[in-house]
Amino acid sequence: MPDFTDRLRPSQPDGPTTLARERERSSVSVNELAQHLLSADGFLERQARVLPVLQREPLFSKEKQQNLSRPERFKLGLARAKLLRRLADKHAWSTVDYKMAEYLVDDVSPYLLQMEMFLTTIREQASEEQRAYWQPLIESWKIYGAYAQTELGHGSNVRGLELEARWDSRTKEFVLHSPTLTASKWWNGSLGRLANHAIVVAQLLLPEPGSPDKFVSHGPHPFIVQVRDMKTHQPLNGVVIGDIGPKYGYITMDNAYMLFENFRIPHSAMLSRYSSVNPDTGIYTKPEQPALVYGSLTYVRANIVHHARLVLARAVTVAVRYTAIRRQFKDRDGDKKGLEMAVLDYPTVQIRIMPLLATTFALHYTGLAMRAVYENTRNEVEQGNFRTLAHMHSMSSGLKSLCTMLAADGVETCRRALGGHGFGGGSGLIQLNNDYLSKPTVEGDNWMITQQVAAYLIKKMTAAAESSNTAAADETDARFKEFVRARSSANSRPAQYNVLENDQAIVKSFEHRATALAYDAYEQRILKKKNWNELLIQLHKLSRAQSQSILVSTFFEALSTDKNLSGSTKTVMWNLYRLFALYTMENEGFESRKVFRCNAVSQADLSCLPARVQDLMARIRPHAVNLVDSWKIPDYLLDSALGRYDGRVYEDLYNRAHRLNPLNKITFNPNYWEEEIVKGSGDNGSTILSKL
Amino acid sequence: MPDFTDRLRPSQPDGPTTLARERERSSVSVNELAQHLLSADGFLERQARVLPVLQREPLFSKEKQQNLSRPERFKLGLARAKLLRRLADKHAWSTVDYKMAEYLVDDVSPYLLQMEMFLTTIREQASEEQRAYWQPLIESWKIYGAYAQTELGHGSNVRGLELEARWDSRTKEFVLHSPTLTASKWWNGSLGRLANHAIVVAQLLLPEPGSPDKFVSHGPHPFIVQVRDMKTHQPLNGVVIGDIGPKYGYITMDNAYMLFENFRIPHSAMLSRYSSVNPDTGIYTKPEQPALVYGSLTYVRANIVHHARLVLARAVTVAVRYTAIRRQFKDRDGDKKGLEMAVLDYPTVQIRIMPLLATTFALHYTGLAMRAVYENTRNEVEQGNFRTLAHMHSMSSGLKSLCTMLAADGVETCRRALGGHGFGGGSGLIQLNNDYLSKPTVEGDNWMITQQVAAYLIKKMTAAAESSNTAAADETDARFKEFVRARSSANSRPAQYNVLENDQAIVKSFEHRATALAYDAYEQRILKKKNWNELLIQLHKLSRAQSQSILVSTFFEALSTDKNLSGSTKTVMWNLYRLFALYTMENEGFESRKVFRCNAVSQADLSCLPARVQDLMARIRPHAVNLVDSWKIPDYLLDSALGRYDGRVYEDLYNRAHRLNPLNKITFNPNYWEEEIVKGSGDNGSTILSKL
Structure with missing residues (x-):
């Protein structure tokens, strides 16, 4: 029904104007970065091919689904799952095409298990x-x-x-x-x-x-x-x-x-x-080979690790675009006649969103590395070589725990950074949050499975300590043996890494910390014979440190070996690497006294971290919109008024409320002394009572 | 419909048996503690009086409401709000009685604003x-x-x-x-x-x-x-x-x-x-007195602070009872023929739940203190005395931010600690989480309003620095002046507080830290004239430190002045105080390098914190069930299969699934090549499509 609000526009500068400016002023090439991230396995091509098929089907419309009851929502989910299967037949989709379609439709399919x-x-x-x-x-x-x-x-x-x-x-x-x-x-x-x-x-x-x-x-x-x-x-x-x-x-x-x-x-x-x-x-x-652990569980964990980046990227895309558009308060020390400030220009907003933006890329490279390790190990195992099986299992357990925590907590941090509208239905983060919060628990509870990482590292450290002068069997073994040798050498002092000046030193400091914690755990469990359960908190921290070290080193490796990103984009990516690593270092204070301070990083450098983090955020800020654009998450998947590509935030919020909300079709009887709920219905509430 | 599952019982020891043992072995007196916490303003008497009235009304049954659509849920909410008003008339409820009823029904009332x-x-x-x-x-x-x-x-x-x-x-x-x-x-x-x-x-x-x-x-x-x-x-x-x-x-x-x-x-x-x-x-x-900030906003913030304890207590009640009953894995180093361990006996579960149990009490005493300050200030203001207005406003802003964050994050931490069943509908934490997550944003965004605390403290520090030798105007002024005098005295070294041995020293160390951060902020903003926005992250940390200091000191004060708790209960309460304070101290590592280490707490003491925290948790563990019982949260409010008082966790979960779930009344057509959704309906999905 037309009314005077049809003619109203948001106050200026509106979303489209703001995002256009943001996109103009950044030197990050969106397409170049998108290709770098998502072209290797045909992801972008596939998304572009499958999306229009889905968009033609009214059954996949997400506009009103939040209003449905559980039984209705299940019926809809089943109807969609059926349609998806039929479309797969019709378009002769491959399994990956079909999975792309499921990802974009964004309903957990009741056919999932088949x-x-x-x-x-x-x-x-x-x-x-x-x-x-x-x-x-x-x-x-x-x-x-x-x-x-x-x-x-x-x-x-x-x-x-x-x-x-x-x-x-x-x-x-x-x-x-x-x-x-x-x-x-x-x-x-x-x-x-x-x-x-x-x-x-x-x-x-x-x-x-x-x-x-x-x-x-x-x-x-x-x-x-x-x-x-x-x-x-x-x-x-x-x-x-x-x-x-x-x-x-x-x-x-x-x-x-x-x-x-x-x-x-x-x-x-x-x-x-x-x-x-x-x-x-x-x-x-009995089975001949009882340790068939590389099977489906590790596969599922590796997939969860790989998927985490897209989950977090969705939330960060919404958060960056909306907070770039949303303005609130003028600069307290600035021009009183100027515009209100974009919310994303406040350091207290940046400190919540920008490290998560950096985390999307960290998760990406680690996801790729996890997949590669899985494929290699699987090939080796099929040839009867079980050498890397334990490493792969430990890596997938630790990363499943850390990466799902980063993504799950990150989605909620983004949601809260959206202020009031983050509590509304237009954020696009409600179902994402509701569904993704299963991940810290399924396929091995995030706290429980870190024991598997610790057990592996203690075993490795035990082996290294027992023969620290023999040739190293693998990378971890080499690192552990070096640590043991340095420890027992009377006049050696562990190196202090110059993390503020040298990108590789950051990797070393994280590795050193994980190694030192592994040695601690070995000492407690093997040498001092401490009860395993008494050590659980410490073992959890060890797993976390080890997994953080993997995230930092794969990020570093990926940028170091990349040959395709152009200068300006590359510079920003290096800053994102630094932000991820130094922010993580700053926030790992709970063990900083033990490791960072004593050994790996100097006290002076640690004191500089907050200022350095703030500086890095300011450098990355002008590119924030282009960086999230590079994830190429379609509006259809985002389903977010706040995060839509064109920036028409307020128009969309209003449209959802004024034109799409079924509650507004009902007129209620507000008088408390009358039992009638819907005005003129005469129903004294018995209909709703019957559903209880 | 009766079937063979009607005769099945959970494996032994079941929930009732386990909780009975837990309750027996603790020396904490539930009724004594409940009286201490909740009798002062008639809370317990009121709850006992109002609850049966509600339980008699089928409209307030929570059993199936999670299955309803938004429009149905709103109709139900309105029907309940109307019934509540009519009951208020019928039973001549006072406003607090009525609010108690709203609290127990646990629906946000659409009449709320009236x-x-x-x-x-x-x-x-x-x-x-x-x-x-x-x-x-x-x-x-x-x-x-x-x-x-x-x-x-x-x-x-x-x-x-x-x-x-x-x-x-x-x-x-x-x-x-x-x-x-x-x-x-x-x-x-x-x-x-x-x-x-x-x-x-x-x-x-x-x-x-x-x-x-x-x-x-x-x-x-x-x-x-x-x-x-x-x-x-x-x-x-x-x-x-x-x-x-x-x-x-x-x-x-x-x-x-x-x-x-x-x-x-x-x-x-x-x-x-x-x-x-x-x-x-x-x-x-114009208004004569423009600073009428003490009005409704501060009132609402003070109420939010006061309410936070009951929100967190609900989640902790569920988490403690369920993890005491839930058993998983035998002790790795223990008797292979013994029972599986109660999940709550794992330190990795304790470290998530026990500090939150301690936090419920910290929030309680601070909530009372906040209310008292509000009442006093309001009385003074009505007599034309505005002396304490700014203090009260700062206190309510900082505590609203910190306490809602502790409660909101705490609910989710509890939910995840429940493992798989924490993701199910029987946790009782879903609607609690969904509703409470508004609180970090409403009535002043949690990150934004901390500026108000910082501005107040910088003003106070400026005054203290300008005349550090004059008589102190209030407590904060005295503390600030002392700090300024010590700072300018050539040979004075700030005291190091013995936080492991002395309960009051913990209070002092928190106050010292907040004061030092306030001085830093004053130095940056007033002396170095730094841009306000550049300082925002630091100012947020200052507010947080100040509010933590209030939580610690009110907890200490409450136990120090209490005369009613008996020996054993009191001992446990002191351990809870220590756990809250030392856990907070351990996890505030992000600034520990700056403050705790250099000044307030010795490096040696800081290194002992993790072990001390684990020891305190082990001491409190036997009393965990009695401690949550003391909050006297009725099953009706909990609405939790996992957290129910009698411990019949699995019976209740099964009942909800097998007997109360409407989805199980529908038989579906699983064939994807047939459009029909409900088997035998012939409906090709057009009914559900029409709702999109």
């Missing part, structure tokens, strides 16, 4: 015969599958799972049974309402040889199980399944609970590539 | 005559009101508001007019769908004496304006109003946008207790 954990597990854990049977059914989508491992009572400790798969030697079947409520499967995606099959992980119970009534657990094993009727889509007899209900995010995912009561499955259900049960004797065959 | 900002502004800013007219209308709820100040383009900078109130001397009316889109009112609670009147803040434009066509702004002024028709409830001609749409939280609040087109209001609309316009001459009368 081609991921379900298919992967069949591929990796099924025997040849099982694979030949199941894989075509999955790939043709004749069956829908999920992966049911986590239970109500156990997540991290997989060995503690309670669901039983007891071998019945009489009928040659396994009997799935949930002995307790806590044995209920829980969290299993795509299973709550959709899947009809699942990989079910259960304790394998076999009769003890000689005493057939006594059962012994051989630990958790995977079984493939049909759980719903293919016609009625109802759970089979002896199975209870459902969706666990609303969550913090993942509104379009049907995470499941599932219990079994003496539910019989055939011998062929047990995935038997690595271990098996002889159907005649009931005798168990 | 008795708060709407009535308060009339009381404080209206002339006697205006008050006599409007107050009865408001108190009898014949009109519904809101407070419309913030605009789309301006929040913090109130002077930058764009809405105009132009005096028409011909008709003796004001003309409200929104010249731009950014002049739209925005965020104004209770106005989007409900209020029919509003206090509207607009630039007062008056003709320049002598040139009647030239208008001059006299700054923002409040007007009372009818904005909706009393019969049809539609906006009046020339007014556009609506709800701004979904937000991060506050789902039951109709935050508004509102614009005016040459909308005429009578001369009597301008609230004229302090300033007025002569209707005959158009001449403006």
Whole structure:
């Protein structure tokens, strides 16, 4: 309905004017940087190709979805997932094309598990015969599958799972049974309402040889199980399944609970590539190579690390563009007749956003490095070489923990830096925050998995300390041995690195710190035999220091070896590297007394960090808009009034409120002594009461 | 529908057993501590009285509300707000009773503004005559009101508001007019769908004496304006109003946008207790006492500070109870046949939850102190004494910033410490998080308002430096003067405080640090004449240090002067004080090099902090459950499967999923090549598409 507000414009200078000026004054070449970041694996080409297909489909419109209920939102999520699959067929999308489409649509797909954990597990854990049977059914989508491992009572400790798969030697079947409520499967995606099959992980119970009534657990094993009727889509007899209900995010995912009561499955259900049960004797065959840790979990962690950059880049894009446009207060010491200042020109806003802008690039290079290490290790392992497996596993655990924390906290820091409008629905950060906050917990809790890094480093340090004069086996070993030698040499003093003047010295100082903390941990655990749990906080800090060191060194390496970025863009990238590293150093004060001060960095340099950080932010500031533009995040994905490319912030906020908000179609009865809610409806509130 | 899962129980030891043991082994007296904390103003008695009234009403059931859409959720919020008002009439509730009921129902009431900002502004800013007219209308709820100040383009900078109130001397009316889109009112609670009147803040434009066509702004002024028709409830001609749409939280609040087109209001609309316009001459009368800052804003900030403890206590209650029950992994160095460890026994879990448990008490005592200072100052001001006004304003600004940050970040830290179930809907922390995350921004952005603290302290330090040998005007002045004298005395070295052995020395060290930072700021700004904006980060740190000092000293004072807590409970409370203070000290490393190390605390003591913190956590751990019990937060408010008093965590999670989740009533069609979403419905997705 037209009204006088249709004619109104925002006060000047408006968003488009401001962003045009910002883009003009920066010497950073957006396209050059975008190519540098995102062209290698065809990302940019793919995005440009897939996006218009999605934009043509009204079902993918994000404009009003925040108003829907959970059941409606799930229906929408399923409708979109179906459409996406049909589009994939129609356009003959590759898997990466399809994943690009899922990324842009930005709903967690209720079909997610089918081609991921379900298919992967069949591929990796099924025997040849099982694979030949199941894989075509999955790939043709004749069956829908999920992966049911986590239970109500156990997540991290997989060995503690309670669901039983007891071998019945009489009928040659396994009997799935949930002995307790806590044995209920829980969290299993795509299973709550959709899947009809699942990989079910259960304790394998076999009769003890000689005493057939006594059962012994051989630990958790995977079984493939049909759980719903293919016609009625109802759970089979002896199975209870459902969706666990609303969550913090993942509104379009049907995470499941599932219990079994003496539910019989055939011998062929047990995935038997690595271990098996002889159907005649009931005798168990162990896997030959128990350390198959490089499998899907590490793969998933490596992907999470690689993805973190795009999550944070989204939030930083919104924050930079909006705070460049938003003006508030005139300069207290400046011209009283001048414009109000852009919020991004306040150091208290910069200190929250600019280090995160730098972090997007740090995450990017580390994500690439993580992927490369994963691919190399995988190739080596397939050739029977397990040399780098432990390193890769440690690296993926530490980086998963640190990078998801940086991204998750970074999104919220950006949101708060947006002021009031950051609390509104136009930020584009609400669903991002809600969904991404799963990441610090899933695939290994961020605090728990740092133990895996520490255990690896203590082992490495133990080896280095035991033979510090032999040839180094790898980079870490070389660093550790050098440290041990220097430590035991009477007159050697560890170098102090000139972090303010030398970019490589920054890398060295971070490595030195991680090494010193690794030595501390080794000393406590191995030499002093301290209790592991007593050391956990220290071990967590060690993992964090090690992972920060990787972020800093891969950033440095990437810029040092790059040959394509032109002078001006390169200069800004080096400043971003310095900002990321020195800001991190400044904010790691909790251990600075122990390491930075005593050894790696001088007291004088440490005292200069706050001023240097502020100076670097001021140097980067003119390029902030071009830097976020280089991430090439389309408006369609951002779904943000505050962050849109053209800067029409206030027009969009107003449009969402005035034209798109369904609540404004309802007239309410404000009188408290009348029970009627919607004016003129006569409904005394019983409709809403019935939904409780 | 009954099924086999009805008979299942969680694995042992279950939640009730575990919590019973936890409660038994602690010597903290829950009732004694609860009385100490919450009996003074009748809080406990009131809670016990109001709660059963609410529990009898099905409309207040929280069980399924997470499944509702925004429009449904708003209808429910309104239905509840109406019922609450009717209950208030029926039970003759006082205002505090009514507020207790709102707190327990835990929906932001769409009636919130009526008795708060709407009535308060009339009381404080209206002339006697205006008050006599409007107050009865408001108190009898014949009109519904809101407070419309913030605009789309301006929040913090109130002077930058764009809405105009132009005096028409011909008709003796004001003309409200929104010249731009950014002049739209925005965020104004209770106005989007409900209020029919509003206090509207607009630039007062008056003709320049002598040139009647030239208008001059006299700054923002409040007007009372009818904005909706009393019969049809539609906006009046020339007014556009609506709800701004979904937000991060506050789902039951109709935050508004509102614009005016040459909308005429009578001369009597301008609230004229302090300033007025002569209707005959158009001449403006200024307020006599412009610094009326003690008014509603400071009141609201003081309330936010006071409330923070209950917000954090809710999250900590959930976190402590659940992590005491949740078991995961056996002790790596312990008995392999023993039980898995309670998650709360891991130091990496303790380091996240226990300092926050200590923080609840720190926030409590500071909240009481803030209230006392507010009351005293208000009394003094009403007697014409403005001596402590600036102190109170500074204190409320700094504490609002720090305390809301501690509570908001603390809720999320607790949520993540819950592991996977912290991401589920049974945590009880989702809506709490969503709603509370408004607090770091509203009523003065947490980063912006710290300038007010810094400005105050620089002023105080300037005065102290100028006459350091005269008698001290107040406590701060005494501390500052002492610092200045010590600084200029050639052979004096600032004391090093023995923070590990002496509880009062901790207070001194925090005060010393805040004082030293205040002196730094004074030096930079006053002596070196540095640009204000260049100093903002430093000024923020100063405010934070000052507020931390207040938290530490009020905690110390409260325990020192208390005469009621018995020996054992008191001992634990002292440990909580130490934990809060030393943990804060350890984590303030970012300035430790500058202050703690050089002056206030010895290097040796600082190095001991991590071990001391871990030791304190271990001492407090056995009392954790009793300590959170002492906050007496009813299950009804917690609405948390994880945090319920009886510990039936898994039973409740399962109940919510299996029996209360409406999604499980729907059977879906999983085939992607069929457009049908709900199985058997035949609907090809057009219903859900129509809602986009």
